[in-house]
Amino acid sequence: MNIKNELLIGIIQEYIKNKEPIGSEVLKSRQNFEVSSATIRNYFKILEKEGALFQPHISSGRIPTNSTLHSYWKKILNVLVKENLHIDSKCIKSLSACYEIYCVTIPKTNNILHEVIDCGNGYLILKFSRNEAVINFSEALLRFLESFKNMDIQDIIKIANEVGAGELKRKLLALEQVDFEQTSLRYGSEFLKDILYKDVAKFNEIFQARVLLRYQNGIYFDKFLPNGYMAIIHDASYLDRHLCKNKQVRMMSIGSIHADFKSFYAELGFTNFA
The missing domain is CATH 3.30.450 (Beta-Lactamase)
Structure with missing residues (x-):
């Protein structure tokens, strides 16, 4: 790594740690750089022209720009x-x-539909991996749901939305909300x-x-x-x-x-x- 990049990494680290503009003397002492403060200031000017740093006030130190921090975090993490x-x-x-x-x-883990149970009393029970939902019975809905066995609840919600199955979508969204709260x-x-x-x-x-x-x-x-x-x-x-x-x-x-x-x-x- 060349000295310019070392200085840039150093100022980013010091700024993240202390949340204040970093001057050349502070950077030199904290990061133990073996170059002079004047050399550091010259590199600061170059990095500022390149858009990597900016100076909030004329007499203050430098701060890394948002784009610099974006690149830093992408590399580090x-x-x-x-x-x-x-x-x-x-x-x-x-x-x-x-x-x-x-x-x-x-x-x-996904929340998979395992069973569709016709209760025989006007309701269907949908048994998922982690929970279950009760919806009003209809022959068409029973056939519709039977084809979704072993499918994740999120995929079923998307299909229900596409075909206009409003009650099914609302029930499953409510079930997902409860699931998130619990898990x-x-x-x-x-x-x-x-x-x-x-x-x-x-x-x-x-x-x-x-x-x-x-x-x-x-x-x-x-x-x-x-x-x-x-x-x-x-x-x-x-x-x-x-x-x-x-x-x-x-x-x-x-x-x-x-x-x-x-x-x-x-x-x-x-x-x-x-």
């Missing part, structure tokens, strides 16, 4: 989204509060409220974890969040103390691009950063 992180559900609660990062998990873990909801206080619909979509059903594992900056924030979606597992076994989940972490995600995940036990 790229490995994380490809791995399965084992988390401590008690630890994540305190870390969420410490780093002001919202976290939510949902079961990784998901959420931490730091107050931080999500701060991010999306102007967009109630978007808040509900993320809070109810529906974003996790729509997006693959990865790092997202502007797909469903305001400018200046990021989401990381990846696989994880934790010990379910009631069942005494590991539970496989998908996890999403959301916070400011200035938040210290590296320290957050390091304290969760992930060390294989790029």
Whole structure:
């Protein structure tokens, strides 16, 4: 790595840690660079012209731009989204509060339709992997649902929406909501409220974890969040103390691009950063 890139990484790390503009003297002392403060200032000017840094005030230090932080986090956290992180559900609660990062998990396993039971009293029972729903009986609906056995509830909801099966869609959406409430873990909801206080619909979509059903594992900056924030979606597992076994989940972490995600995940036990 050349000196310019080393200085850029150094200023990013110091800014994320301290949340204040970084001057040449501060960067030199904290990062132990063996070049002069004047040399650092010259590189600062080059990086500023390249759009990697900006100076809030004439007499202040420099701050990394949003695009710089986007590139930094993509590089640092790229490995994380490809791995399965084992988390401590008690630890994540305190870390969420410490780093002001919202976290939510949902079961990784699908909720599959196993049986369609005609009760003979005007109702059908739909038995899924994790729960069941009761809907009004009709011959057409019974035949319709029989063809969806071994299909995930989300796929059935999409088809119900496409064909205009309104009651079925409403019942299954309500079932999914209950399922999320019972099987998901959420931490730091107050931080999500701060991010999306102007967009109630978007808040509900993320809070109810529906974003996790729509997006693959990865790092997202502007797909469903305001400018200046990021989401990381990846696989994880934790010990379910009631069942005494590991539970496989998908996890999403959301916070400011200035938040210290590296320290957050390091304290969760992930060390294989790029």
